[in-house]
Amino acid sequence: MKTQDVAAQVPPVTKAVAGGLYGAARGWAMLAVALSVFLALLDYAIANVALPDIARDLHASSAASIWVVNAYQMASLVTLLPLAALGSRIGFARLCRAGIVLFMLASLLCAVATNLPFLVMARVLQGIGGACIMSVNIALVRFIYPHAEIGRGVALNGVVVALGVATGPTVAAIVLTMGAWPWLFWINLPMGALALGVAAFALPDTPRTATMPDSTGSLLCVLAFGLCILGGDALAHQQGVLLSSLLLAAGGVAGVALIRRERHEAHPILPVDLLGKPAFTLAFISGFAGFIASNFYIVSMPFMLHDTLGLSSAQTGLLITPWPIGILFSAPVIRRVADRYEAGVLSSIGLGITACGFLLLWRLPVHPGVWDIAWRTAVAGWGFGFFQPPNNRAMMVAAPAARSGGASGMVQVARQAGQTVGAMGVAAFFSLFAIEATHDCLLMAACVALTAALISASRLLFGVSA
Incomplete structure (x- = not known):
């Protein structure tokens, strides 16, 4: 049979x-x-x-x-x-x-x-x-x-x-x-x-x-991420430099203690064993930076459409929709090639297209039409959809089958931590550059996406394949 x-x-x-x-x-x-x-x-x-x-x-x-x-x-x-x-x-x-x-x-x-x-x-x-x-x-x-x-x-x-x-x-x-x-x-x-x-x-x-997760490592992981998030958020919203610095420092201490502890664990909470693999680490950093870029756009764009361009809430929601539509339209293409070509090629192309889309949005005319906004947003979304699958695949195949859980967790950490840092970045821009904040966020999104593309492409330079 x-x-x-x-x-x-x-x-x-x-x-x-x-x-x-x-x-x-x-x-x-x-x-x-x-x-x-x-x-x-x-x-x-x-x-x-x-x-x-x-x-x-x-x-x-x-x-x-x-x-x-x-x-x-x-x-x-x-x-x-x-x-x-x-x-x-x-x-x-x-x-x-x-x-x-x-x-x-x-x-x-x-x-x-x-x-x-x-x-x-x-x-x-x-x-x-x-x-x-x-x-x-x-x-x-x-x-x-x-x-x-x-x-x-x-x-x-x-x-x-x-x-x-x-x-x-x-x-x-x-x-x-x-x-x-x-x-x-x-x-x-x-x-x-x-x-x-x-x-x-x-x-x-x-x-x-065969073994249960390290409870002490789990606690240190929660403290490290939690304190850094609270400190970064407080700093982004200018809620006191001293408090923000203390929270970030405490999170950093917890993070260092976590790394030192997990180096000796067979199945570490923070997968330091996987982060020692160049293919895994470069894919993680590329994903993290890519999601920072995406959230600079996702969080700031509604404010630009509603407050700067004076569009209604319904119009704003409609003009954000080309982003996920672009992601959906990239799926049939990337499904055919994700297993055939290296992530260093595919993800770099996707991030480069995303950066171009954000740059085109930054260069919108003073009085843009609906189509002007929609097609630029769709281009950025298509590139982002083209970037993610091969990059996530690279992280998973770089890990042994027995470490699939740690690799899967880090795929989600790259996404959620990147989104969190991106949102903090937008809040900081709104505090520092009140007048042109939304416009500057789009330029920042393009710059971070381009940086992520270069990090991804470095896999080719160093002969890292996945």
């Missing part, structure tokens, strides 16, 4: 094999990954739209309501690596399913919240649930697809990420026209139930490590 025929018969729990899954087994497994990733990203995106309503109903200030978003992002980022290590121990599929359950429970708590502190704490739980899902999704893709086709799976995963980001504001607008903001969280229950139902039988049972 052929391997494809065996794999096509989906058992209650699909066993991962070295050559990946085939036929219906692969389709069901990727559907489970897609549904869970879409759930986590959609909820992050839709909360932004509801902030004014949440602040009004819970009698909170606009500044305080921002923590509804920050709590999710911060909880997710600081727990990514510890949870990725836990996934290696208990199984990636089991952690993903646990994440969906926790996400649904937290969504229920968010929906019934009657005050801001309770809602923020529920969002922290939601962020941890989202991190359970996101920390292992690329690792699962590695076991779903055979080695020669990992790029295809990563590209498909990128499409789901783009859809989650793109449809978030639209879903939020539809829900808010029909009901109050708690319904943004109620809708997670049927969506989560569907994702959990498919994940229960379709996700592959992956190899597991």
Whole structure:
């Protein structure tokens, strides 16, 4: 009997094999990954739209309501690596399913919240649930697809990420026209139930490590990331140089202690063993810088469209949409070439196109038309969609199969840490260059994207391939 025929018969729990899954087994497994990733990203995106309503109903200030978003992002980022290590121990599929359950429970708590502190704490739980899902999704893709086709799976995963980001504001607008903001969280229950139902039988049972994650290393990881985020955010918003410096210094000390400790661990929380591989490190830095650039655009562009150009909120949302559309249109192309050519070539081309798109947006005419903005945004989005899959693939294949959890966690750290630093950069620009801040952010986005392209291309110069 052929391997494809065996794999096509989906058992209650699909066993991962070295050559990946085939036929219906692969389709069901990727559907489970897609549904869970879409759930986590959609909820992050839709909360932004509801902030004014949440602040009004819970009698909170606009500044305080921002923590509804920050709590999710911060909880997710600081727990990514510890949870990725836990996934290696208990199984990636089991952690993903646990994440969906926790996400649904937290969504229920968010929906019934009657005050801001309770809602923020529920969002922290939601962020941890989202991190359970996101920390292992690329690792699962590695076991779903055979080695020669990992790029295809990563590209498909990128499409789901783009859809989650793109449809978030639209879903939020539809829900808010029909009901109050708690319904943004109620809708997670049927969506989560569907994702959990498919994940229960379709996700592959992956190899597991023999030891539990290092609890001290996990605590140091949370402290290092958390304190650095708080310090950087305070510095960006000019909330006191002394406090910001103390937080950053404390985060730095925790980070140094983490590195020193993890160097001697067989399965480190912070994968210092993987960071010692040039192919992995250059891909990580390229991804990190790429997401800094993208968030300089994503965070600042709505302000430019609404405040500088005087467009309505609906028009602003419409003119941001070409970014994820560009990402979606790049998927068919990158799926065909991600496994055939080196990431040093493909990702550098993608980042270069993204930089050109941002530069074209920076050079918009004084009174641009809708088409002037839309096609430039689509060019930047297409390049970004072309950059991500081969770069993520390079990180995964540079790691041994036994370290897939650590590699998957670092893929998400590159994304979320880059987005966080980019958002901080925009806040700093708004504080320092109030008049031309939005315009300058686009130039900065282009410069950082070009820098990321050069870092990516250095893989060719140093003979690093993946």
